[in-house]
Amino acid sequence: MPKLTRFSAPAGLRDASPGDWSARIVAAISPYLSGHPQFYDPTKVDTPPNAQQPMLSWAAFPAALRIETGSKLQSWKLADRDRSLQDEYCEWTVERNSSRKITRITFTTEVPEYWEHLAATDPDRLVGLYREFVDPRAKLSHLLDRQGNYLRQNRWNNSRPGCLAHLMQANNTLLAAIDLIARATIPRIKNGEPVINQQELVRCAGLGNPLRNSDPQIASAINIAAREGNSITLADPPGLHLGRPLTAGMVTPDGADAARFWRIDRGDAEHTLRARFEVPAARRYVVGDIKIDGQPISFGGQVADRVPVWVKAVVKKGNRKPRPRPCGG
Amino acid sequence: MADETCRAFDSVAPFDPKALHRFVVGADPAPRRMSPAEVRALGDPFASLLIARGKLPISGEQVLAMLKAAVPKNDPLREQHSFVLGEGSQIAAARPGSVDPTIRFVVTLGRGPDGPDVFLSAADPRQSGGIEVMAWDRKAGGFNFYRSTGNRAMWMFAGNSRDALRDSSRGKGPFESHPSGSLLMKELKSPWINWHSPDANIAETVFAANDPRRKHEWFVRKEPGGGLTFEFEAARPAMTRWAKARFAALGGKARTVTRPRHIMEQILDTPTVNLSTTHIESRALTPASQLDLPPTFFVDSEALSEVLGLRFPPPFTVSGKIYAKCLSKFDVRLEDGEGFSQKGDTHFCFLVTERAFEDQLALREALKVGLITKRLAACLLMVDPWNPVFSKRRRALLRHVPATTAIAKGKSRFSADLVSAILRAADRGPAGTPEAEFANRWKVGPGFAGEFNRFLGRYYAAVARQLRKQAGFEGYFKLAEERRQEFRATMPIAEFPLLLPRTNITASGRRMRADGTVEGG
Numbered sequence: 001m002p003k004l005t006r007f008s009a010p011a012g013l014r015d016a017s018p019g020d021w022s023a024r025i026v027a028a029i030s031p032y033l034s035g036h037p038q039f040y041d042p043t044k045v046d047t048p049p050n051a052q053q054p055m056l057s058w059a060a061f062p063a064a065l066r067i068e069t070g071s072k073l074q075s076w077k078l079a080d081r082d083r084s085l086q087d088e089y090c091e092w093t094v095e096r097n098s099s100r101k102i103t104r105i106t107f108t109t110e111v112p113e114y115w116e117h118l119a120a121t122d123p124d125r126l127v128g129l130y131r132e133f134v135d136p137r138a139k140l141s142h143l144l145d146r147q148g149n150y151l152r153q154n155r156w157n158n159s160r161p162g163c164l165a166h167l168m169q170a171n172n173t174l175l176a177a178i179d180l181i182a183r184a185t186i187p188r189i190k191n192g193e194p195v196i197n198q199q200e201l202v203r204c205a206g207l208g209n210p211l212r213n214s215d216p217q218i219a220s221a222i223n224i225a226a227r228e229g230n231s232i233t234l235a236d237p238p239g240l241h242l243g244r245p246l247t248a249g250m251v252t253p254d255g256a257d258a259a260r261f262w263r264i265d266r267g268d269a270e271h272t273l274r275a276r277f278e279v280p281a282a283r284r285y286v287v288g289d290i291k292i293d294g295q296p297i298s299f300g301g302q303v304a305d306r307v308p309v310w311v312k313a314v315v316k317k318g319n320r321k322p323r324p325r326p327c328g329g
Numbered sequence: 330m331a332d333e334t335c336r337a338f339d340s341v342a343p344f345d346p347k348a349l350h351r352f353v354v355g356a357d358p359a360p361r362r363m364s365p366a367e368v369r370a371l372g373d374p375f376a377s378l379l380i381a382r383g384k385l386p387i388s389g390e391q392v393l394a395m396l397k398a399a400v401p402k403n404d405p406l407r408e409q410h411s412f413v414l415g416e417g418s419q420i421a422a423a424r425p426g427s428v429d430p431t432i433r434f435v436v437t438l439g440r441g442p443d444g445p446d447v448f449l450s451a452a453d454p455r456q457s458g459g460i461e462v463m464a465w466d467r468k469a470g471g472f473n474f475y476r477s478t479g480n481r482a483m484w485m486f487a488g489n490s491r492d493a494l495r496d497s498s499r500g501k502g503p504f505e506s507h508p509s510g511s512l513l514m515k516e517l518k519s520p521w522i523n524w525h526s527p528d529a530n531i532a533e534t535v536f537a538a539n540d541p542r543r544k545h546e547w548f549v550r551k552e553p554g555g556g557l558t559f560e561f562e563a564a565r566p567a568m569t570r571w572a573k574a575r576f577a578a579l580g581g582k583a584r585t586v587t588r589p590r591h592i593m594e595q596i597l598d599t600p601t602v603n604l605s606t607t608h609i610e611s612r613a614l615t616p617a618s619q620l621d622l623p624p625t626f627f628v629d630s631e632a633l634s635e636v637l638g639l640r641f642p643p644p645f646t647v648s649g650k651i652y653a654k655c656l657s658k659f660d661v662r663l664e665d666g667e668g669f670s671q672k673g674d675t676h677f678c679f680l681v682t683e684r685a686f687e688d689q690l691a692l693r694e695a696l697k698v699g700l701i702t703k704r705l706a707a708c709l710l711m712v713d714p715w716n717p718v719f720s721k722r723r724r725a726l727l728r729h730v731p732a733t734t735a736i737a738k739g740k741s742r743f744s745a746d747l748v749s750a751i752l753r754a755a756d757r758g759p760a761g762t763p764e765a766e767f768a769n770r771w772k773v774g775p776g777f778a779g780e781f782n783r784f785l786g787r788y789y790a791a792v793a794r795q796l797r798k799q800a801g802f803e804g805y806f807k808l809a810e811e812r813r814q815e816f817r818a819t820m821p822i823a824e825f826p827l828l829l830p831r832t833n834i835t836a837s838g839r840r841m842r843a844d845g846t847v848e849g850g
Contacts, residue, residue, distance in 0.1 A: 248440065
């Protein structure tokens, strides 16, 4: 495969200014190219067709929160209430009916940078998306500050039920993922031994929170590939994606396979950016009537435990002799 | 005496590799060729799509290829997922060649609300002997267990899940490791120690550079979610599927439950265990770390809280400083029995035994079909609740379980009969017996939740106090080791030497007390 002409919009979605989006990605990558010899820009360097594209996957539910609370129930309650706790590159919102039963859980992995790009290049589309997916009352003025800058957290994108447009937790950004991938290409050494264990690597290289699901997994997989002398970059289209939820074992009132209740709203089956878990009205029951391990689904977190999130990297076979650095360096 | 362990399959004389043999260890003295009618009676995909059609694969990869080829393109059986695990996988990946990583692949075919229909386990996709297949029998219910042996893969039918519950084959052959006939995933929960998972990748350096498994699709295209996916898409649904099928016979019209003891052993005793750990990697341990200790080490919270609705335990944590001192004081190390020794703990700290999920399912189903009442379950499990596994006191109550009982439309005399038997024994015996402890719990009455929650609350507070002190946690550390030693001594699933850490702690009959201290030093 020759050089990538340009980076695609998330999930290959239609975009009015694709060059601008690609330029944003290139600008995000550029600072890492010097100092990270095994990280490269695929728009500037060839990628051979046999390059592997490993999928790095983890669960959407925040692991650090689970560990801190020590209780599934407590962590589900807290995470549902506050999106700033949902820090695994995936956020969700829960909607309930008048009986407080869950009717819909919507998940997103859409990065805020793309919505900033839309604000700058196609504000009508931006407002249209808000109106389509959040609330028809959305206006451009609700989404911008006085200087005209896009507000990642705004009236229609916050922790209130149903107000979910894209990721807003401080660490859930494409820049954070790029930073992690680029810096994880540096092998590390401690006391003369390679640092390969996930949490140890994250701590050693300052690659995020060692107790999250995502950071250690991404860092470790990239680092393993880098230690073998390979060159690494983001797969196109760059972004974080949702996997199909792990619905086996969910018991529905009519025996239907709960996998059928996963509806993709943005992207496609291969690159899902936004999806909802919702029972079609014709079935006359709701998500809250579905049971997991004998308990009804009462929290979005119960499903988030089973929603995989993933990112793909490109691993170009190489014969570099990586020079490991000490921790902190 | 004949070998009745799961190794029995490796010592059989070579028979005809072109036929399926029946060898239900304990029930059959030796493998015998199955008739075509017997093969046709097996209702699982392996038997019906391959064996009954005269197709006998000679390797694991052939099993999968032939099964997929036997079904239409959109058949769920075409959906294949591979998973990788190995007790020495993290050590071997870091230091290639230092230990045998004991790598196994588990590959599944099929998907649906009940999980996959076929599970295959083998160390090498191309090996002929030692392949294990479990396939769901849609006619009889339960999994059919198959095992290959020899260089030409002679296949044996090793029994159905129901054989795990028959006197002749109970605890023998495959049912040593699958005591209730269920699927086994002993490291069932995050961080799924020993499994490739989002919490711990298994790198290709686990294999020698020239090992073909490095490039085999089972490894290269392994399921990215690893243990996470297997837990939710395969293991829990498969265990639940069998538990439901097993107990379905007790629902509805009048039935005799011929061996209620088998069910009660899963509730009162410890026929098998799952293994759980903190989420803290041993090598990432620092004095400032807070280790999230598995609550199920302290109490059977899955039964008491999740099923019976009693108070959940609080988060139990211990500082990295206290934990590190234990590692040093008790000379914790990993050894493979072949000269390898490494100071420190397993990949994730504090590996402990907990009540197995398959036993939790037995409790849930026994409640659901009406064999036992919620009050009885709560009173039984609140006998010595401080020792969720290997409790001799709860085990002692098994002697009162009626030999048989009847059940009809969700009603049974079983609970009343068992309660009466235990209360009679309590009346006759001295104070302090398990029966007396049960009687005290029973006396609380049908509104037991408040009082039981107070017992649990006092215990949780006492544990939390102990966890702040070096001496307090050392007691727990020694208790954890003693439980691991009992697991190693009594359960064949502890077969791999790198599964458990070694220490200088010797067994002394330790058990947890209600005040959060450990009896036995």
